[in-house]
Amino acid sequence: MSHAAPAKPAYVLLLRLAGAFALAALLVFSLMGAYLYRSLAHELERRDDVEIAGKLAQFGRLVTDAGSLSAVRRDQSVFHEVLLSHPGVYLAILSERGELLAQHGITTRADYEALLRQRHSPGFPYSCESASVGQARCVMAARKLPSGEVAQILLSRSAADRQSLLEGYRLDILLAVAIGSLLVGALGYLITRRGLVPVKSIGRQASRIEAHNLSERLDIEGGPVELQEIATSVNRMLDRLERAFVRLSQFSSDLAHDMRTPLATLLSASQITLSRTRTIDEYEALIESNIEEYERLQRMIENMLFLARTDNAQPLLNASTIDANNELGRLASYFQGLADESGISINVEGNAAVAAESNLFRRAVSNLISNALQHAIPGSTIELRASETSKHASIEVVNAGEDIGPEHLPKIFERFYRADASRHGSAKNTGLGLAIVKSIMQLHRGTVDVQSTAGRTSFLLHFPRAEEKTERVQPT
Template sequence: MIARLPMTLTGKLASLYAIATLIILACVGTYLYRALASQLAARDDHELVEKIEQFRHILLETPDSAAIIKDKHRFIDAAMGHHGLIVMLVDVNGQTLMKNHDAAGALTPSQIVPIGQEPHPRLIWNWEYASGKTARTIVAWAKLDKAAEPVKVVVGRTASERTQLLADYLQEVLAAMIGASVLAALLGYLAVRRALRPLKIIASQAHSITAQHLERRLDAHLAPPEMQTLVASFNAVLDRLQDSFQRLSQFSADLAHDLRTPLYNLTMQTQVALSQPRSNEEYIALFSSSLEEYERLSRMVESMLFLARADNAQVALSVQALNAFNELQRIADYFEGIAEDAKVKITVDGQGTIAADPALFRRAVSNLVANAIRFTPAGNTVRLYLERGSTSNVIGVANPGSGIEQAHLARIFDRFYRADQSRSRSGSSTGLGLAIVDSIMKLHGGKVEVESVLNGMTTFRLRFPVKPPS
């Protein structure tokens, strides 16, 4: 079976343009054809009325029936000059006195115009003057000059001339329609091809966009107004794709760097330990150090798996109405020992409920509290609080410290990004804590915000919607 090749857009539009032109011309041609046929019929009927009036006038100057038979050419000459005209003069006895055509059809008119009444086109009827042939005919009584008996005048006109004229006109109309449709298809093809030229340029631009040239964009000025929105949307997709690609590249680089450090430490420690015999105490110290590195790798892998599941919406939420004060106090109690070691206090304020998944809520707030304790100078306080709103409830974690520079605020939720590079090698941090907080808030249909003043307060706000997503 031969597969059909798809028609190009240019060909489709040109074909549709030609078909539309053909339909319009057919409608116009049909209207003009009918109008011409109606006008020709009206003209013929008007000539029949005039002609029968002419013969009535001639018969008024004719003394009797014998004069008609004797001078037939007078009446035949009056009928000349009109193609397809049938004229017959019949006396009251049905005898034909004169005729200019071999019409053999039975003359049974529906109406005969009486003497003294003017003929009218509505009195014209179709007479079958021969087998299968008809003529528009009018019949009237005419008065002779001296004879008492009138004469029946029959004037008809065959449709042959009008039919031939209409046939010729129809052929011309059909030829014009076909020619105009072909011309419309050709002009439509050229016009569409010219109109689609900017799209070909845009397609060429799109073809040049590769992974190595994601910074390139489509030129919206080349697109027609109807497609500028599409081009702008495509450019927006490229912006997001470039940003995601850059983030992925940075993530891969950061991941390799963070995995390399513990793996390098494990390798070096093992090589040193195997270089010569060691005491039990030295092996125990080696195993303890290796265990820390393994735990760090385990936390990193666990965090990466959580982020992967969150990105693909594979984390099932179990949203409940949580007592915010009790939850924050539980988290504060958990970090009490760490806070005492850092000589930092934790306070909890606010009453109300939060619609959230309990486990994810605690994980998000715990990540923020752990960071707050780490960066809070000794002798200061980390504050946990609740702010209630009409559309969202806010959990805040605020702490004093050196603060975060504005250049880092937009990226601190990126994976493996650390604003404080001096702590990038800290074994207690994987660089994924804030990224996990951001993912947890997106799962809840909320968002995380940060506000920081250098050498002042740094505040993270978790906005949980009052009506969480189903």
């Protein structure tokens, strides 16, 4: 069964950006179109008002010149002639009692009564409507004639031609908004497509990076600053991945080497023993030798599991305040039996309140004491010191012995690393003790330092003060 290819994120983003351009253009053009439409409608209405206001003044003079209402009724043709060149303008002249004296376009009493129904201030145009005129702008005024009579003049300007013009203009605006939005969307598509070329380039470069070429990096020289920041972040991530991959490869190689040695010893010793008949004592010696190798393998596996848990978990440390002098005294008593075999003494000095998980604290210090016993000169003294400052509580383990070369100091906390180039240590040494110390200190957000000069090697553990620690820590 064939599977559909997944959508390409770059093209989804491209269409979304193009759509965003089109929607933004639609909104902007619609607001502009509405503004222009309203401005035109207002201007056309103002022009109608100016026209009927001018005609009102003209008809006021004509009515005044007529002198009486009877003369106005007799000379209606004068008013008709004035309005022949103004289609859409309607006129009604009435007496003070509402009697129609002259009209132009307003044929029934109901029409001008409808136009007069809403009275407004004289001389100010207002919106009105009637059956024969429809929607219109009206204006009215009263004029006192020389005869003493009062004539009411009503003028209206039909809105039909204005509405027809606005309707056509409205259609033009809608068409312009639609076409403009589509054009902006299309231009936005092309511009965005061109702008996403560096993104595609980053994607192609990233797709070529695999386990065998982790040293390659993304190249975005000359590209946008935003993508340069992304490329820089990705390159930093690749740096971390490369270092982790190198460490993992080295770890696998070291693990295979260190596990192969005891297994090879077990195999060869067993084959030699079985090559001919042996005495019971020889078989017992073989079993005792094998047990030592089994114990070494067991310790190695336990240490590897501990490091794996601290690397991949987010443990909740049950930290407590530890009396360093008391704890160091207990550890010194525990290791004193082993130290007596080489005539080595263990001395405890100072005190400090250490905020740490008690079991992990003992394991870290025990590993350092065990390491010191392996390298201390017979008859010398191993010093365990505790001290504290405003920021740290420190534990120091010092032994007298051969200096560690400067080239080895940065590496001795790596897993399976040994300063001895031959890589052969005692059966008890797994090469993981100092790596475990470093891992424990990272869990406590502390540090471990080493100095080795003038025949003295010092390991120093720095635990942050209790108030500066957080309970949940992420191992690095």
